[in-house]
Amino acid sequence: MKIFKALAAGFYRTLKAWKGILLIWFGSLLTVSLVAIPMKGFLKSALGGSMITEKLRDGIDFEVFGDLGSGFRNLIASFPSGLLLLVLLGILLNAFLSGGIFDTLKGSSPKFTGNDFFKACAKNFWSFLVISLIISAILSVLFILLFILPIALVAQSDSGSESAPYITAVISFALFFFVSLIFILTADYARAWQAANDKSACFSAIGYGFSRTFSKFLSSFPTMLILVAVQMLFTFLVFAIMGRWTPDTGGGVFLLFIISQIAFYTKSGLKVWRYGSVTSLKEINDLMKEEVAPPVSQNFQA
Amino acid sequence: MKKTLLIIFSLMFITSASNAQIINKEPLSQRITGYRIDAKLDPVKKTVTGSMDAFWVNKTADTVNDIQLHLYMNAFRSSKSTFYMGSYQVKDTTIYGRIDISSFTLADGTDLIPLIQYIRPDDGNPNDSTVVKIILPEAAEPGDTVSITVNFMVKLPGKIRRTGYNDDYFFVGQWFPKFGVYEPAGMRYRAAGGWNCHQFHPNSEFYANHSVYDVILTVPDEYIVGSGGMLISEADCGDDNSYKTLTYRAEDIVDFAWTAWPGYAVFTDQWRHVKITLLLPEDRKEQVARQFTAVKNTLEYLTGNVGTYPWPHLTFVDPPAKGSGASGMEYTTIFTSMSSYKMPGFIHFPEMVTVHEFGHAYFMGILATNEFEDPWMDEGINSFWEARIMDHYWGENSGMIDHPLFKMADKTSARSSYVYSPNRQVVSNKENSWNYPLGTYSMMSYMKTSTWLYTLMGIIGEETTNDVFREYYKRWAFKHPAPKDFIDVVNDVVKKNYGDKFGPDINWFFDETLYGTGICDYKVAAFNNIRQDTAKVRKNEADTLLRIKPSTDSLYKCSVGLDRLGEVMLPVEVLIHFSDGHETLSNWDGKDRFKKIEVLSNSEIQWVKIDPEYKIRMDVNFINNSLTYEPDRVPVKRITNKFISFLQFFVSSVTL
Numbered sequence: 001m002k003i004f005k006a007l008a009a010g011f012y013r014t015l016k017a018w019k020g021i022l023l024i025w026f027g028s029l030l031t032v033s034l035v036a037i038p039m040k041g042f043l044k045s046a047l048g049g050s051m052i053t054e055k056l057r058d059g060i061d062f063e064v065f066g067d068l069g070s071g072f073r074n075l076i077a078s079f080p081s082g083l084l085l086l087v088l089l090g091i092l093l094n095a096f097l098s099g100g101i102f103d104t105l106k107g108s109s110p111k112f113t114g115n116d117f118f119k120a121c122a123k124n125f126w127s128f129l130v131i132s133l134i135i136s137a138i139l140s141v142l143f144i145l146l147f148i149l150p151i152a153l154v155a156q157s158d159s160g161s162e163s164a165p166y167i168t169a170v171i172s173f174a175l176f177f178f179v180s181l182i183f184i185l186t187a188d189y190a191r192a193w194q195a196a197n198d199k200s201a202c203f204s205a206i207g208y209g210f211s212r213t214f215s216k217f218l219s220s221f222p223t224m225l226i227l228v229a230v231q232m233l234f235t236f237l238v239f240a241i242m243g244r245w246t247p248d249t250g251g252g253v254f255l256l257f258i259i260s261q262i263a264f265y266t267k268s269g270l271k272v273w274r275y276g277s278v279t280s281l282k283e284i285n286d287l288m289k290e291e292v293a294p295p296v297s298q299n300f301q302a
Numbered sequence: 303m304k305k306t307l308l309i310i311f312s313l314m315f316i317t318s319a320s321n322a323q324i325i326n327k328e329p330l331s332q333r334i335t336g337y338r339i340d341a342k343l344d345p346v347k348k349t350v351t352g353s354m355d356a357f358w359v360n361k362t363a364d365t366v367n368d369i370q371l372h373l374y375m376n377a378f379r380s381s382k383s384t385f386y387m388g389s390y391q392v393k394d395t396t397i398y399g400r401i402d403i404s405s406f407t408l409a410d411g412t413d414l415i416p417l418i419q420y421i422r423p424d425d426g427n428p429n430d431s432t433v434v435k436i437i438l439p440e441a442a443e444p445g446d447t448v449s450i451t452v453n454f455m456v457k458l459p460g461k462i463r464r465t466g467y468n469d470d471y472f473f474v475g476q477w478f479p480k481f482g483v484y485e486p487a488g489m490r491y492r493a494a495g496g497w498n499c500h501q502f503h504p505n506s507e508f509y510a511n512h513s514v515y516d517v518i519l520t521v522p523d524e525y526i527v528g529s530g531g532m533l534i535s536e537a538d539c540g541d542d543n544s545y546k547t548l549t550y551r552a553e554d555i556v557d558f559a560w561t562a563w564p565g566y567a568v569f570t571d572q573w574r575h576v577k578i579t580l581l582l583p584e585d586r587k588e589q590v591a592r593q594f595t596a597v598k599n600t601l602e603y604l605t606g607n608v609g610t611y612p613w614p615h616l617t618f619v620d621p622p623a624k625g626s627g628a629s630g631m632e633y634t635t636i637f638t639s640m641s642s643y644k645m646p647g648f649i650h651f652p653e654m655v656t657v658h659e660f661g662h663a664y665f666m667g668i669l670a671t672n673e674f675e676d677p678w679m680d681e682g683i684n685s686f687w688e689a690r691i692m693d694h695y696w697g698e699n700s701g702m703i704d705h706p707l708f709k710m711a712d713k714t715s716a717r718s719s720y721v722y723s724p725n726r727q728v729v730s731n732k733e734n735s736w737n738y739p740l741g742t743y744s745m746m747s748y749m750k751t752s753t754w755l756y757t758l759m760g761i762i763g764e765e766t767t768n769d770v771f772r773e774y775y776k777r778w779a780f781k782h783p784a785p786k787d788f789i790d791v792v793n794d795v796v797k798k799n800y801g802d803k804f805g806p807d808i809n810w811f812f813d814e815t816l817y818g819t820g821i822c823d824y825k826v827a828a829f830n831n832i833r834q835d836t837a838k839v840r841k842n843e844a845d846t847l848l849r850i851k852p853s854t855d856s857l858y859k860c861s862v863g864l865d866r867l868g869e870v871m872l873p874v875e876v877l878i879h880f881s882d883g884h885e886t887l888s889n890w891d892g893k894d895r896f897k898k899i900e901v902l903s904n905s906e907i908q909w910v911k912i913d914p915e916y917k918i919r920m921d922v923n924f925i926n927n928s929l930t931y932e933p934d935r936v937p938v939k940r941i942t943n944k945f946i947s948f949l950q951f952f953v954s955s956v957t958l
């Protein structure tokens with residue numbers, strides 16, 4: 001019951017935060033364009049007045065890309081570093097904008113104003129950045145420990161069974177997935193707590209996040225599972241549909257752009273729904289707790 | 303007594319092997335060499351102990367003083383062998399392999415061991431002992447048969463590189479002493495008679511007479527065996543029947559290999575006269591249908607376009623992960639594919655390997671070329687057919703990968719490897735396999751050859767190409783064709799089908815592609831349309847203005863500039879498209895460095911294409927083959943948009 005209450009409240013608060021989501025969308029488009037626009041420029045100039053683009057009408061033809069020559073090879077070679085740069089920018093942007101979003105999602109928040117939003121962004125920035133860097137680092141280590149390492153060990157053990165590495169991969173990914181939910185919950189609880197507190201205290205926030213995740217595990221975990229599953233399903237559907245859709249007119253491509261950007265706006269909305277639901281859950285539990293326990297922040301000074 | 307028995311037995315074997323046919327009614331090849339081998343696998347010691355009776359018949363007019371044989375297991379004897387020097391070094395000496403000869407006699411008992419000399423005809427490497435030469439006590443006169451009996455022990459190498467063991471998995475190839483080929487003067491255009499017996503190289507291992515094989519293998523009962531022979535009988539043996547003996551017969555093949563592993567699941571299927579046996583790990587059972595489809599498609603395509611597969615048996619193996627070193631190898635009537643557990647259906651990689659390795663049954667097995675000296679005739683021609691088969695059955699644009707998001711044709715993967723190689727011009731295609739500069743062997747022998755064969759097909763057409771190969775098979779099956787023999791066939795068939803259309807012969811094509819190092823690159827440099835004063839032009843050039851209709855007033859002098867950027871000169875088609883929709887297709891011999899085409903037209907040129915159907919696949923850059931001043935930017939925009947969405951979703955998913 002608590003779960004659905006939190007999900008419903010989170011959803012309602014997400015609708016209220018639509019302007020903030022618009023900012024997330026716009027920030028993402030801007031940063032991604034830093035990589036995509038030069039690539040487009042390169043393709044345009046490398047293809048020049050060629051009609052080889054006919055071969056790209058039905059999708060990506062490897063032959064065309066290969067004939068782009070060394071320029072294309074350099075472009076591909078620079079892709080991993082470009083991606084890393086984007087991820088770093090993404091983390092910074094997320095730390096900044098989610099500061100405003102979490103503030104908007106509070107039950108006590110008044111009507112959305114740009115002024116309040118950016119004030120909250122600035123106030124929460126450093127704390128949110130530390131939280132997301134620490135949790136991201138933990139998730140990366142877990143990815144290696146829980147996913148990469150077991151597969152490597154099984155593959156090396158020469159057990160003779162060919163299905164063993166495959167089954168290991170499936171099991172260890174599932175394990176990583178479920179464990180990662182705990183840390184995402186921690187990050188969300190921590191940020192919800194930070195957004196509700198005036199003083200910037202990222203480590204106390206993380207401590208609170210862990211404590212709340214485990215003390216309210218039975219309601220928190222299923223909530224997060226539902227939210228992440230919906231996001232994953234949505235992403236999968238978008239990729240399946242967009243991947244197969246190859247419009248061949250200018251208008252069709254424009255429509256593709258619009259729809260894929262709406263899809264990304266929705267994806268950002270689903271993420272905000274996650275933030276909102278965890279915030280609601282925190283507030284529901286706080287209300288129940290107030291009568292039996294001292295304020296949470298004091299718990300962590302002990 | 304014993305000696306007499308041996309002589310009688312050897313003679314019986316020779317008569318039976320040379321005359322009696324078990325698999326095919328008539329011999330397909332001359333009976334020059336034959337082998338009877340009795341061998342036992344010791345899976346604990348990782349050895350194969352064998353005794354072999356073999357013969358070589360001097361069917362030439364030469365008096366031959368010596369015999370030469372391959373002892374290829376010795377490639378694994380020293381880290382400094384030619385084989386190991388050309389590939390990776392194995393540090394652990396306990397897993398080295400070797401072949402030890404305990405006795406080597408003529409049929410009359412004459413001991414040949416003191417006469418054994420190790421020779422290194424290819425590189426003089428003193429640490430290589432993969433070829434032996436034995437000066438015969440009495441020279442072999444024309445018609446003489448040299449019969450030998452050899453007892454040997456093979457210690458298999460522990461890191462499978464085509465042949466060897468891993469744990470309880472065995473793939474045994476290149477394992478017995480095998481005769482080289484004695485070539486009389488004139489054979490493959492050689493000036494004087496002599497043995498052709500090359501060392502074992504990392505990149506080449508096949509050149510042998512078509513032979514008969516009677517092979518008796520003894521292995522522990524639980525082992526499942528596959529071989530290049532037809533199973534004649536099977537019986538239990540040893541104490542408490544813990545071993546079994548399998549008797550195999552093979553005819554007209556150039557090598558005999560076998561595999562043994564307790565983990566194989568065995569499947570059989572039938573294609574016309576051919577019984578096909580597949581051995582693969584239990585875990586890959588779901589891929590059985592894919593594998594049989596690949597073999598049957600290849601049988602159908604090559605039978606229709608090249609010639610018949612003459613044997614009633616064929617065995618192929620998809621080695622388990624621990625035997626992956628044996629994957630992707632060809633031994634004519636047995637070959638190995640390559641796959642893995644849960645290989646997705648849209649990746650046609652297992653099919654590609656199966657099609658390729660089985661194709662060798664034709665271009666290495668039936669048309670037994672010299673892989674050491676003419677690798678392009680084996681790997682290159684075979685890669686060309688592999689790509690044709692893959693793209694024919696699995697999709698013209700998706701022979702290799704067929705996913706809604708990404709497709710790749712097999713012919714594209716071959717062309718790409720050649721076109722994108724920075725070394726594509728350092729060596730010609732006519733080179734001994736071991737002489738190719740580092741990193742160029744497969745790009746040149748497989749990929750460049752496949753690409754210029756496609757180019758040849760682009761010029762002479764698909765039907766004539768098939769005619770060429772049918773004729774090549776007809777003339778050279780179970781013989782040993784040389785490059786010139788193949789080119790002669792092309793010349794004859796092209797002449798028959800086209801007369802003098804391509805000149806007195808088509809040697810110019812091979813000079814450019816097979817023997818040349820140049821690249822091919824044609825480019826549409828520019829075009830323009832200049833509006834003319836109609837009345838004036840009409841008056842002056844009335845007879846040439848066929849396209850001017852009295853009703854239209856505008857008239858353009860249209861010029862097209864074409865460039866030849868590469869050294870290779872090939873005939874190309876030029877397609878010009880005008881704004882009123884009409885098109886002209888013309889031929890350019892492609893010889894000049896540049897060419898200007900001028901036409902008068904009452905509409906402007908909209909675009910120009912050289913080789914509009916991309917038939918000249920050697921052209922290293924298809925992008926500059928066409929030019930328009932209003933290019934279609936839609937695909938680039940679409941790709942960029944999808945790329946943007948992908949990045950957005952990706953970054954959003956990996957950030958909290």
Ligand SMILES: [Zn+2]
Nearest residue numbers: 658662681684
């Ligand atoms: Zn091959």
